[in-house]
Amino acid sequence: MIEVQNLHKSFGAVKAVEDVSFSARDGEITGLLGPNGAGKTTTLRMLYTLMRPERGRVLVDGRDAALDPLGVRRALGVLPDARGLYKRLTARENIEYFGRLHGLDETTLRRRCDALIAALDMAAIADRRTEGFSQGERVKTAIARALVHDPGNLILDEPTNGLDVMATRAMREFLFGLRAEGRCVLFSSHIMQEVVALCDRVVVIAHGRVVADAAPQTLREQTGAASLEDAFVQIIRRSETRAA
């Protein structure tokens, strides 16, 4: 369970995030939708305590990120926008490194690694160095790394970015699996179809503000648009006129 209350963050004169609030529940997939530069990545970075909000609060499973950042990070699995694998290490070594930093003992670590490698269908690449991995192989490795400590909450920044159709579909199935296990999955995207296909709830962000927060179906009904894409365009336009 991730709760975000009135987050503010600015870089110099630029207000990147202004009064963002939403919550992502366990057993649901929540999509953070918005155009490029809307403040999605900055919001997520405050969630996993890489950045400190100027105002507002982040609660993960009831833990306050400002007071207990390590506890919050322990409860989170994170796939950042930049996957950031170590090229001179194999996929398995990449996963093991983060597992050890999470303090897993060697038996648990081996069990988790094997389980994730099987679940993500990456047995063929597990013992290869990640140098030269395809985009899909890199995302798989980074996701396995994010899940190695079996976190209840998962934050994914643009998880299907750069993936081909087959890999995207496999990723979706995998995320549904995580939802079925009762985890809280929060992911960001600027791709409409993605959100429709995956999300139980959509939080739309534009210009650093939340402009809509509902189920995809409800969003369509609220705006009276035929498709979610039309709804999205309407919502963004409306927020632009309001901001101007």
Added chain:
Amino acid sequence: MHAALTVFLKEVRENLRDRRTLINALLTGPLLAPALFVVLINVQLHIELDKAGKPLPVPVVGAANAPNLIAALVQMGMVVKPAPRDPEAAVREQKADVVLRIPAAYAAHWRKGEPAEVELIYDSSRRDTHEDVSRLRDMVKRYARIVGAQRLLVRGLSPALARPLVAADRDQATPQARGALIFSMLPYFFVLTAFLGGMYLAIDTTAGERERQSLEPLFANPVPRRRILLGKLAATTAFALVSLALSVVAFAIAGRFIDTSRLDMVLDLGAHFATFVLLLMLPLVLLLAALQTLVAAFAKSYREAQTYLSLLMFVPVLPSVLLIVVPVKAQLWMYAVPLLGQQLGIMQLVRGEALGAAPVAACLAGTALAALLAILATMRVYASERLAISG
């Protein structure tokens, strides 16, 4: 397992797989310097020691004007060469090192008992000819002294009358200390080796990781950043230490290839020397690793960090140069200054002097304190929000 240890092991493993780092840390740095050193020293020894006993060829203008003088000079080792047409031009164009000219008036002055003049034509801005010029000048002076003494004797006076004062040289330098002058660059070589040994890790673990954007997921782990930093510093220090140890061993071996009999000194780069060098350098290696990481943390990319660190590399040469240009008497406080303390200490070891407990303690404590401050400063930079954000 402790998080810092996990980071340390991962950094070591990852960098052992990087050929560029390996070659620089474990091959070029530690082995090139000693090899270079042996060559340099042997060349210098040959130049300095060979010249003294060798015949000195000198083109002479007007040799016929002073047959006795020429005969005496030849006896002292000069070899008469045919004179160039224009001696001044020959020296300027570096065709001749030094030319001796005996003017036509020489014989007339000589006979009257007036000072007869001979000219030494040379270019004092050419350092390589100093030796030849001063040898020739000494020969001329010696001849003048002998003739002067003979003239006094002929008149029934003691030659001692003309020499009211004698300055006698009593050089107290031990053979080691004389040789030590040549070895004053040795401490710098050690510092440089440690610097190069750790440099690639400092860059890779901070600027490199930032450039590859892996710092962000790394910091999402439930580990305080200072522990991650400690692991990285430990890895950098370990590489620098291995590099330094290899270098010290290489110098011990290289020492055998230096012809010390010509130096008239005992060169001891053996176990005792190696132990103390490593001891004195230990806190300095830590200080260098922290400074390198600190500098690398300000760089946005690998290449930028490399540029900054190449500049930082010139700092350690300062004490070496300073002590060569402005020789100072070592005070206890100087040992507490990082770099300067190591320079003084290692020089003392080279000179074969015993190193007192107080200087060693001052050196270790002073540098360790500086290292601690550098680590704390690096921790502050590591804690900043800006560090993890790449791009």
